[in-house]
Amino acid sequence: METFNAWAPLLRHLIELAAMLAFALSGVLEGARKRLDPVGVCVVAFLAAFGGGTLRDLLLDQRPFFWIRHSDYVWGILGLSVCALLFMRQRHFEPTERAIQIPDAIGLGLFTAVGVDTAQALGMPSLIAVLMGVITGVFGGVLRDIVCNEIPKAFNDHRPYAVCAFAGAWLYLGLRNGQADETTALVACVLLTAGLRGLAVWRNWQLPGWRH
Amino acid sequence: METFNAWAPLLRHLIELAAMLAFALSGVLEGARKRLDPVGVCVVAFLAAFGGGTLRDLLLDQRPFFWIRHSDYVWGILGLSVCALLFMRQRHFEPTERAIQIPDAIGLGLFTAVGVDTAQALGMPSLIAVLMGVITGVFGGVLRDIVCNEIPKAFNDHRPYAVCAFAGAWLYLGLRNGQADETTALVACVLLTAGLRGLAVWRNWQLPGWRH
Amino acid sequence: METFNAWAPLLRHLIELAAMLAFALSGVLEGARKRLDPVGVCVVAFLAAFGGGTLRDLLLDQRPFFWIRHSDYVWGILGLSVCALLFMRQRHFEPTERAIQIPDAIGLGLFTAVGVDTAQALGMPSLIAVLMGVITGVFGGVLRDIVCNEIPKAFNDHRPYAVCAFAGAWLYLGLRNGQADETTALVACVLLTAGLRGLAVWRNWQLPGWRH
Numbered sequence: 001m002e003t004f005n006a007w008a009p010l011l012r013h014l015i016e017l018a019a020m021l022a023f024a025l026s027g028v029l030e031g032a033r034k035r036l037d038p039v040g041v042c043v044v045a046f047l048a049a050f051g052g053g054t055l056r057d058l059l060l061d062q063r064p065f066f067w068i069r070h071s072d073y074v075w076g077i078l079g080l081s082v083c084a085l086l087f088m089r090q091r092h093f094e095p096t097e098r099a100i101q102i103p104d105a106i107g108l109g110l111f112t113a114v115g116v117d118t119a120q121a122l123g124m125p126s127l128i129a130v131l132m133g134v135i136t137g138v139f140g141g142v143l144r145d146i147v148c149n150e151i152p153k154a155f156n157d158h159r160p161y162a163v164c165a166f167a168g169a170w171l172y173l174g175l176r177n178g179q180a181d182e183t184t185a186l187v188a189c190v191l192l193t194a195g196l197r198g199l200a201v202w203r204n205w206q207l208p209g210w211r212h
Numbered sequence: 213m214e215t216f217n218a219w220a221p222l223l224r225h226l227i228e229l230a231a232m233l234a235f236a237l238s239g240v241l242e243g244a245r246k247r248l249d250p251v252g253v254c255v256v257a258f259l260a261a262f263g264g265g266t267l268r269d270l271l272l273d274q275r276p277f278f279w280i281r282h283s284d285y286v287w288g289i290l291g292l293s294v295c296a297l298l299f300m301r302q303r304h305f306e307p308t309e310r311a312i313q314i315p316d317a318i319g320l321g322l323f324t325a326v327g328v329d330t331a332q333a334l335g336m337p338s339l340i341a342v343l344m345g346v347i348t349g350v351f352g353g354v355l356r357d358i359v360c361n362e363i364p365k366a367f368n369d370h371r372p373y374a375v376c377a378f379a380g381a382w383l384y385l386g387l388r389n390g391q392a393d394e395t396t397a398l399v400a401c402v403l404l405t406a407g408l409r410g411l412a413v414w415r416n417w418q419l420p421g422w423r424h
Numbered sequence: 425m426e427t428f429n430a431w432a433p434l435l436r437h438l439i440e441l442a443a444m445l446a447f448a449l450s451g452v453l454e455g456a457r458k459r460l461d462p463v464g465v466c467v468v469a470f471l472a473a474f475g476g477g478t479l480r481d482l483l484l485d486q487r488p489f490f491w492i493r494h495s496d497y498v499w500g501i502l503g504l505s506v507c508a509l510l511f512m513r514q515r516h517f518e519p520t521e522r523a524i525q526i527p528d529a530i531g532l533g534l535f536t537a538v539g540v541d542t543a544q545a546l547g548m549p550s551l552i553a554v555l556m557g558v559i560t561g562v563f564g565g566v567l568r569d570i571v572c573n574e575i576p577k578a579f580n581d582h583r584p585y586a587v588c589a590f591a592g593a594w595l596y597l598g599l600r601n602g603q604a605d606e607t608t609a610l611v612a613c614v615l616l617t618a619g620l621r622g623l624a625v626w627r628n629w630q631l632p633g634w635r636h
Contacts, residue, residue: 031579037631039586040579054483059266061275063485071549085634125283142359147566149575151361155243155252162251207249210297271478273487337495354571363573367455367464374463419461422509 016114019107024049024077025100027144028084029093034148042081044144049077052140056115056132060122101201109194112137112165113186116172126173133169137193138162158207160200168193228326231319236261236289237312239356240296241305246360254293256356261289263355264348268327272334272344313413321406324349324377325398328384338385345381349405350374370419372412380405440538443531448473448501449524451568452508453517458572466505468568473501475567476560480539484546484556525625533618536561536589537610540596550597557593561617562586582631584624592617 027048031041050067057065067074088096115136119129138154138161145152154161172189176182199205239260243253262279269277279286300308327348331341350373354364366373384401388394411417451472455465474491481489491498512520539560543553562578562585569576578585596613600606623629 032634034575034580035634036575036580037582037633039631040576043579058270058482059277065483068548068552071551074551074555085632088634090634124280127283127286128280131286146358146361146570147576147579149361149570149573151246151248152252152359155255155359156246156248158249207251208297209249210244210247210300210302270482271489336492339495339498340492343498358570358573361573363458363460364464364571367467367571368458368460370461419463420509421461422456422459422512422514 016110018103019110020049020073020076021080022100022103022107023111023140024080025084025096026104026141028081028088029097029100030144030148031081032084032088032093036148038081038085041085042078044147045081046074046077047147048140048144049073050140051143052111052136052138053115055139055143056118056136059135060119060124060132062118062122102198105194105197105201106190108137108161108165108197109168109190109192111140112168112193113172113189116169116189117182117186120173120176129173130166130169133172133189134162134165137165158209160205160207161197163207164193164196164200167196228322230315231322232261232285232288233292234312234315234319235323235352236292237296237308238316238353240293240300241309241312242356242360243293244296244300244305248360250293250297253297254290256359257293258286258289259359260352260356261285262352264323264350264352265327267351267355268330268344268348271347272331272336274330274334314410317406317409317413318402320349320373320377320409321380321402321404323352324380324405325384325401328381328401329394329398332385332388341385342378342381345384345401346374346377349377370421372417372419373409375419376405376408376412379408440534442527443534444473444497444500445504446524446527446531447535447564448504449508449520450528450565452505452512453521453524454568454572455505456508456512456517460572462505462509465509466502468571469505470498470501471571472564472568473497474564476535476562476564477539479563479567480542480556480560483559484543484548486542486546526622529618529621529625530614532561532585532589532621533592533614533616535564536592536617537596537613540593540613541606541610544597544600553597554590554593557596557613558586558589561589582633584629584631585621587631588617588620588624591620 024045027045028041030048031044034040036044046067050065053066057063112133116129116133118136119132124132141154142152145154168189171192172185175185175188180188236257239257240253242260243256246252248256258279262277265278269275324345326345328341328345330348331344336344350366353366357364357366380401383404384397387397387400392400448469451469452465454472455468458464460468470491474489477490481487536557538557540553540557542560543556548556565578566576569578592613595616596609599609599612604612
C-alpha cells in the first residue's frame with residue numbers, strides 16, 4: 001500500500017488525461033459527423049472534455065476552473081482537434097467509435113469520482129454530492145449534443161450511462177461514511193462506475209422505456 | 213389579517229409545492245412525448261422545476277441554490293419521474309396536459325413573484341428586477357425545451373406567457389414603490405400573473421405576429 | 425494624439441453602441457426568420473447582444489453584468505425589437521442581412537478587444553485571455569442559434585469568424601507584452617479582427633473542411 005500511495009498521483013494523472021482525451025475525441029467525432037468546421041470541432045471537443053467539470057464548478061461556485069488553472073490542457077485539445085482534421089477520414093469513424101468506449105467508461109468513472117469527492121469536501125448533502133458526481137461525468141456529453149443540435153444521447157438512448165455514475169457515486173459516499181479513506185473510496189467509485197458501464201455496453205443492457 | 217398572516221407561510225409553501233409539481237410534471241410530459249429514457253425524464257423534470265430559479269441565482273450570484281438547500285425536493289422530483297414512468301400511459305397525456313394549465317399558471321405567478329422579490333431585495337434596478345421575475349417564471353420551461361431539442365414554446369407559440377409575468381412583476385414593483393407591504397405586493401403579483409395567464413388560455417389570446 | 429485621446433471615450437462608446445445594435449439586429453433577423461413571437465424576438469436579440477459578455481463574466485466571476493449596470497441598454501433592445509416587429513417586412517430581410525455585415529464585423533472586433541482586455545487585467549494566462557476575447561465576440565451568436573434550435577453558424581458555415589477574433593486577440597496580447605499602451609493594443613485588435621472578417625466576407629474565404 002505504501003508503494004501504491006507513492007504511485008497514486010501519477011496513476012491518477014494518467015487516467016485523468018486518458019479520460020479527458022476520450023471525452024475530447026468523442027466531441028471531435030460528433031463534430032465530424034455533423035460536418036462542423038474546425039472552430040466548431042474545437043469547441044465541441046472542449047465542451048465534451050471540460051463541460052461537465054465546469055458546470056459543476058459553476059453550480060458549486062468554485063474558481064478558478066480546471067482548464068483555467070491548466071491552460072496547457074486547452075492547447076492539447078486544440079492540437080487534438082487539428083490533428084483529427086488533418087488525419088481523420090470517414091472510414092476511421094466506425095472503428096474509432098468502438099475503441100472509444102473503453103476510455104469513455106473509465107473517464108465516466110473518474111470524472112464521477114472527482115465530482116462527488118469535490119462536492120463532499122464542500123459539505124454538500126448526500127444527494128447533491130451524488131448529483132454533482134453525475135453532472136461532472138455526464139454533462140460534458142450533454143453540452144456536446146446540445147451544441148450539435150441533438151437530444152443528448154445520455155437522455156434518450158436507453159442504455160445505462162448516468163445510472164452507472166449514480167451507483168458509483170453512492171458507493172463512494174457509503175464508503176466514506178463507513179470510515180474508508182479517500183483513496184479507497186475513489187478507486188471503488190471508479191471501478192464500480194466504469195465496470196457497470198462496461199458491462200452495460202458488453203451485455204447491451206437497456207433501461208426500461210415508456211409503456212403504451 | 214392577523215389570522216391570515218399566521219397561515220400565510222403554510223399557504224405559500226403549499227402553493228410553491230404545487231407550482232414545482234406542475235412544472236416538474238410539464239417536464240415529465242415533454243420527456244415522455246420525446247420518448248426519453250428514465251434518466252432524461254428526471255433531468256428534464258428537474259430543469260423545468262428548478263431551472264428558472266437556478267438561472268436567476270446564477271445571474272444574481274446567490275448561493276446556495278434552492279434545490280441545494282432543500283435536497284428533499286430533488287428526491288420528490290426523482291420519485292415523481294419514476295412514478296410517471298411506472299404508471300403513465302399514452303392515453304393519460306392529453307387530459308394531463310389540459311389539467312396542468314391551472315397549476316402551471318399559478319406556478320408562473322408564484323415563481324415570478326419570488327423572482328422579482330429576490331432581485332428587488334438585492335437593490336437591482338426596476339427593469340432588471342422585473343426581468344429576474346420573468347426569468348424565474350419562464351426559463352424552467354425554456355431550458356426544458358432546449359434540452360428536448362425544440363424551439364422554446366414560450367418564444368414561438370404566440371400565446372401570452374412571459375408577457376403575463378412581465379405585467380405581474382411591474383405591478384409588484386409599483387405597489388412596493390407605493391409603500392405597500394411585501395405580502396400585499398406578492399399576492400397581487402401572483403393574482404395578476406396567474407389571472408392574465410388563465411384568461412389568455414381561456415379566451416385563446418394571441419400575441420401579434422410578423423406581417424408580410 | 426492629444427485631440428484623439430479627448431475624443432476616444434466618445435468614439436469607443438459610439439462604436440460599442442453600433443456593435444450592440446448590430447448584434448441585436450442579427451438576433452431580430454434570426455427570430456423573424458424562425459417566426460418567433462415578440463417575446464422570443466426580444467430574448468434572442470438580447471442573447472445576441474449581451475450573451476457573449478455575460479458568459480465571459482460568468483466564467484471569470486465578474487459582477488455585476490454589463491446589462492445590469494446599464495439597464496437603459498436593455499430598454500434599447502426591447503424598443504428595437506418592438507420597432508422591428510412593427511415596421512419590418514419579409515422584403516426587408518435580404519438587404520438588412522447584407523448591410524449588417526459591416527457593423528457585425530466591427531462589433532466582433534470591439535467585443536473581442538473588450539473581452540481579452542478584461543481577462544488580461546485579471547491576470548489570466550495568455551491562452552485563456554484570448555479565449556475570453558473570442559467567447560465575448562462569438563458566443564452571443566452561438567446562444568442565439570442554440571435558442572433558435574440550429575447548429576451555431578459560427579461552428580459550421582466554414583467562413584472565418586472566430587478565427588479572426590482569435591488572431592486579433594493574440595495581436596492584442598503581443599502588443600501589450602511588447603510594452604504598447606492599452607489604447608494602441610485595443611485599436612490594433614479591433615482593426616485586425618474587423619479587417620480580417622471584412623476580407624473574409626469580401627473574398628469569400630473558406631476554412632478547410634473534412635476530407636473523405
